[in-house]
Amino acid sequence: MKLFSFARFAAVLVKEFIQMRRDRVTFAMMIGVPVMQLLLFGYAINTDPHNLPTLVEMADEGPVTRAILMGMETSDFFDFQGVVTSQADGDRALRDGTANFVVVIPPGFERDVVRGLRPTILLAADASDPVAASGAVGAIRGIVDTAMTESLTGPLAYAAQTAPPVDVTVHRQFNPEGVTAINIVPGLLAVILSMTMVMITAVAIVREVEKGTMEALIATPVRPLEVMLGKIIPYVVVGYVQTALFLVAAGTLFGVPFIGSPVAFFAGFNLYILVNLAIGFLVSTVARSQMQALQLSFFTILPTILLSGFMFPFAAMPAWAQTLGTAIPATHFLRLTRKVMLKGATLADVAGNMVAISIIMVVVIFIALKRYRGTLD
Amino acid sequence: MTEGQDAPAIEVSGLTKVFDGRKVVDGFDMSVPRGAIYGFLGPNGSGKTTTIRMMCGLLTPDGGSGTCLGYDIHREAGEIKRRVGYMTQRFSLYEDLTIRENLDFMARMYGLPHRKEKVSRALEDLGLANRSGQLAGTLSGGWKQRLSLAACMIHTPQLLLLDEPTAGVDPKARRDFWDEIRRLSAKGVTVLVSTHYMDEAVQCDFIAYIAYGKKLISGPSRDIPGMVGLTTWRVTGEALGPLEAKLRAEPDVAQIARFGDALHVSGTDKAALDRLATRYEAEGPQKWVEREAGLEDAFIYLMTGSEDNFGLKGAA
Ligand SMILES: Nc1ncnc2c1ncn2[C@@H]1O[C@H](COP(=O)(O)OP(=O)(O)O)[C@@H](O)[C@H]1O
Ligand SMILES: [Mg+2]
Numbered sequence: 001m002k003l004f005s006f007a008r009f010a011a012v013l014v015k016e017f018i019q020m021r022r023d024r025v026t027f028a029m030m031i032g033v034p035v036m037q038l039l040l041f042g043y044a045i046n047t048d049p050h051n052l053p054t055l056v057e058m059a060d061e062g063p064v065t066r067a068i069l070m071g072m073e074t075s076d077f078f079d080f081q082g083v084v085t086s087q088a089d090g091d092r093a094l095r096d097g098t099a100n101f102v103v104v105i106p107p108g109f110e111r112d113v114v115r116g117l118r119p120t121i122l123l124a125a126d127a128s129d130p131v132a133a134s135g136a137v138g139a140i141r142g143i144v145d146t147a148m149t150e151s152l153t154g155p156l157a158y159a160a161q162t163a164p165p166v167d168v169t170v171h172r173q174f175n176p177e178g179v180t181a182i183n184i185v186p187g188l189l190a191v192i193l194s195m196t197m198v199m200i201t202a203v204a205i206v207r208e209v210e211k212g213t214m215e216a217l218i219a220t221p222v223r224p225l226e227v228m229l230g231k232i233i234p235y236v237v238v239g240y241v242q243t244a245l246f247l248v249a250a251g252t253l254f255g256v257p258f259i260g261s262p263v264a265f266f267a268g269f270n271l272y273i274l275v276n277l278a279i280g281f282l283v284s285t286v287a288r289s290q291m292q293a294l295q296l297s298f299f300t301i302l303p304t305i306l307l308s309g310f311m312f313p314f315a316a317m318p319a320w321a322q323t324l325g326t327a328i329p330a331t332h333f334l335r336l337t338r339k340v341m342l343k344g345a346t347l348a349d350v351a352g353n354m355v356a357i358s359i360i361m362v363v364v365i366f367i368a369l370k371r372y373r374g375t376l377d
Numbered sequence: 378m379t380e381g382q383d384a385p386a387i388e389v390s391g392l393t394k395v396f397d398g399r400k401v402v403d404g405f406d407m408s409v410p411r412g413a414i415y416g417f418l419g420p421n422g423s424g425k426t427t428t429i430r431m432m433c434g435l436l437t438p439d440g441g442s443g444t445c446l447g448y449d450i451h452r453e454a455g456e457i458k459r460r461v462g463y464m465t466q467r468f469s470l471y472e473d474l475t476i477r478e479n480l481d482f483m484a485r486m487y488g489l490p491h492r493k494e495k496v497s498r499a500l501e502d503l504g505l506a507n508r509s510g511q512l513a514g515t516l517s518g519g520w521k522q523r524l525s526l527a528a529c530m531i532h533t534p535q536l537l538l539l540d541e542p543t544a545g546v547d548p549k550a551r552r553d554f555w556d557e558i559r560r561l562s563a564k565g566v567t568v569l570v571s572t573h574y575m576d577e578a579v580q581c582d583f584i585a586y587i588a589y590g591k592k593l594i595s596g597p598s599r600d601i602p603g604m605v606g607l608t609t610w611r612v613t614g615e616a617l618g619p620l621e622a623k624l625r626a627e628p629d630v631a632q633i634a635r636f637g638d639a640l641h642v643s644g645t646d647k648a649a650l651d652r653l654a655t656r657y658e659a660e661g662p663q664k665w666v667e668r669e670a671g672l673e674d675a676f677i678y679l680m681t682g683s684e685d686n687f688g689l690k691g692a693a
Contacts, residue, residue, distance in 0.1 A: 005488065007485060008486055010485075011482055011486060015471070015478070015482050019471065019473050019474070023473065211469075212465060212469040213469050213470065213471055215465045215469055216469035216528075216529075218435060219433060219435055219463040220487060221455055221458045221486065221487065221488075222486050
């Protein structure tokens with residue numbers, strides 16, 4: 001017996017494509033879900049939120065302070081809601097979300113400005129939603145500088161020459177690493193691919209078992225490898241389509257740069273698709289029904305979202321979570337994508353990430369093949 | 378072919394399969410002569426499907442050995458699969474493929490030359506040529522059955538394994554299906570068919586009966602009643618209903634079956650049953666006549682009795 005028949009493999013492939021085409025709902029989901037996710041996340045990124053509730057803790061008052069607060073108000077990023085009298089009040093407002101920012105004007109601020117002592121304004125930001133905070137945080141420096149040059153005229157003009165006359169310290173609370181918007185989009189690719197690849201592969205295989213068609217299929221001379229490849233490759237194509245859509249949208253809609261090596265990206269991305277298909281295959285050897293396959297896939301997707309560094313900064317996670325996260329392919333692909341897209345990495349720069357993904361893949365395939373046999377038992 | 382044409386199509390011995398510590402098939406022996414229609418009987422869950430799956434390489438036996446078309450069931454599953462047509466108990470074609478696509482897919486799996494013509498001919502033989510673009514899932518039960526048969530015949534196998542092929546199909550479709558099986562058999566195809574319909578069992582040349590994973594009896598159909606060792610009395614006349622109720626309480630009566638306007642009263646202890654018949658006939662008003670136990674009586678007996686079956690005389 002031939003070990004591999006291309007004709008049989010092609011037949012399974014064609015069959016799978018026909019079934020994919022006829023299953024409109026799943027097909028729409030495969031393309032629709034990533035686009036929707038991208039738009040949802042992208043929307044949040046893109047809106048560059050304005051008029052965020054802001055409180056002022058004023059320990060001093062004077063023309064400079066007024067000029068700065070006026071500048072912040074007219075920038076549209078900040079919407080002053082009132083005054084707090086203590087740090088505790090400000091913290092409470094940040095924590096329960098009634099304010100996104102607290103501006104702290106230190107005691108003797110006006111006097112220090114006049115004396116050229118470069119006093120510091122503190123901007124305490126609720127960075128738990130980094131997307132919401134980032135626009136305003138990025139703008140604050142410019143706003144303050146402009147306000148200074150405008151207000152320090154006449155007899156005070158000398159103070160403006162010792163640049164900058166006022167320091168701004170931004171204190172991000174609740175999310176010290178402050179993941180930026182641009183960071184999220186490349187990470188999203190890791191999550192979207194993992195979600196669709198694992199789930200669809202697992203369900204496509206389990207469906208054959210559940211519907212009983214697998215029994216008739218393996219009663220023919222077809223070999224397990226022909227079935228596996230024939231069933232999996234259509235979904236590789238889906239992964240390609242998703243990624244192409246994603247890259248186009250990321251670039252055109254959200255202005256995410258791609259400054260690194262396309263080859264490095266392509267290599268890493270293929271590896272990542274493979275490892276996810278292998279996980280889907282593994283899930284299918286465990287699940288007895290399509291429902292179980294869905295649930296198990298979901299079970300693999302949660303750590304991908306939570307522990308990979310997509311949602312929370314990896315460095316800020318506890319040690320045990322980092323250990324778990326290291327075993328997740330998305331962790332490495334996410335780093336790879338960010339490095340390539342945002343930091344201009346080359347193939348050599350991402351070799352370490354690719355090795356990590358490969359190791360995970362070998363382990364997964366080993367377990368999956370041990371579990372899968374060409375029989376029904 | 379490693380053996381001559383006279384060698385049995387299937388020859389297995391001691392086949393055993395354990396699921397979760399339970400022997401689902403236990404020391405099963407069977408010899409299916411070439412060209413025969415071999416009926417495989419037994420209640421639900423008795424291990425028929427499992428046995429068939431072991432014969433065609435879909436399950437690995439935990440014990441026992443055997444050959445299928447001369448090929449070893451352990452080592453040569455690939456060769457067996459190429460020469461055997463297996464129709465699963467559940468409809469196992471793709472409901473979201475058309476009739477033609479299903480047949481074409483099967484033909485590709487066997488790497489058939491002249492595939493297109495073979496598929497078209499199969500469609501014409503089926504009488505589905507003008508509906509070939511219809512999704513298989515939209516067919517009625519009887520048509521699905523016939524399509525399944527056509528699909529597992531596409532590579533003209535020498536041996537057909539049919540697992541309850543007519544379950545849930547209307548009587549007319551069942552008759553047509555059996556006509557087709559006999560046509561195939563006449564062409565020299567060996568057929569192993571599992572069923573629990575008695576009227577199908579009587580159409581088989583050979584019978585094996587399995588219960589709780591153990592084979593209880595097997596042989597040529599005409600020898601089965603003798604092997605079961607039933608004595609049967611045919612009772613006709615008035616008030617058969619009340620009589621039947623009374624007979625149910627008799628320990629020597631193993632089985633009572635209604636055949637039209639008569640009762641067939643059977644038992645394994647001939648002397649006791651004869652005495653009982655004489656006594657009841659004297660009481661009247663019915664007429665008692667001894668008759669040779671038929672296949673039907675034997676099957677009803679096999680299908681209804683369970684523990685009793687283990688004490689069969691002549692059970693192979
Ligand atoms: N894959 C399996 N795992 C566990 N038990 C099984 C499996 N397949 C069948 N069985 C059990 O084996 C017994 C025999 O089943 P089966 O061969 O399908 O009987 P039949 O075809 O005669 O109805 C049943 O009790 C069934 O529950
Ligand atoms: Mg069965």
